[in-house]
Structure formats: structure tokens, C-alpha cells
Amino acid sequence: MAASHQEIVELLRQVTGEDEDWAAGVTPSTRVDTDLFIDSLEIVELGARMRDVYGVDLPSYIGGLDLQQLIDLTVADLAELTAA
Template sequence: MTQVMEEFVRILTDVVGEDLLLDAEIGADTSLSGELALESIEFVALFEKLSGHYAEVDFPAFLAGMGLDQLIDLTVGDVVSHIEASPRGGARA
């Protein structure tokens, strides 16, 4: 597991709580709306925390470029890949 993936899982746990993640094994193919069943408020909270942690990553542009189906199908790996591909290579804020 990469450092960015580990940080993502930690931030996700902060947002949704440890109990919700006990039954789910988080991997690159894990769907935010499918397996994790994130509600819209949790989705927003997750990306707010990610934006605070990875200030150099343009999450609003990343999400704005997606259609509804893409947002519904968004996976942990999609987000982690976006962070790692950022100009700072996922460097922490």
C-alpha cells in the first residue's frame, strides 16, 4: 500500500468512522458510492479533508470534470491516482 493510499484510508476513517470500515477491505477498486456507500455529506467532508491535507491538489477541478456516472463510479484508486499525479506528486501540505 502506498503512502498516499494509507493517508487516504486514514482520512476516510476520520470522515466515516472506524465501525463503517470494519466490513470493507479498502483497495484501489473500492467504490466510494458502492462498497463504501458514502452519502453526499460524507463525500463532501472527505474531499474537504483531502483538500486540507493535499493543498496542492486541485480536487474541485478533478470532480468538476466528471459526469454523474463517473462520480457514482469513482473509486479509491481514482482519487489516489489523481493525488499521486498532482504537480507535487502527492506531497503533503
């Protein structure tokens, strides 16, 4: 089951503890690292939730990215990952 942009934003909101106003500003092109400043503990929690809900291995995916790809990782990329 592929996730929508909004479903990924909701997971991000849950792991960061942000409110719905924050979530409203997150678009598909929002970059996880450089726009949202998601830290490593939040990435671990996001990975656990994505694994539980979508069967996605986010840590392995992220581990295969080079530095520029990691910097450029967007919310849309996370949603697309769930479709793979």
C-alpha cells in the same frame, strides 16, 4: 505529495466514523459511491481534508465527472488525484 492507498483509506475512515476493521476491507479498487456508500456530507468533509493535506480540489474534480465516472470512482483514483 501523493497519498498512498492507506492514507486515503484513513481519511475515509475519519470522515465516515468507521472503525479499523472497516478500513481493513477497503482496497484500491473499492468504489467510493457504490461500495462504500459515502454520502454527500462525507464527500464534503473528505474534500476539505484532502485540500488541507494534499492541496486537492476534490469538489471541482468530482464536478467534472459524468455519472458513470462518478459511480466508478475508486480509492485508487483518489490517491492518484493527490499526485496530479
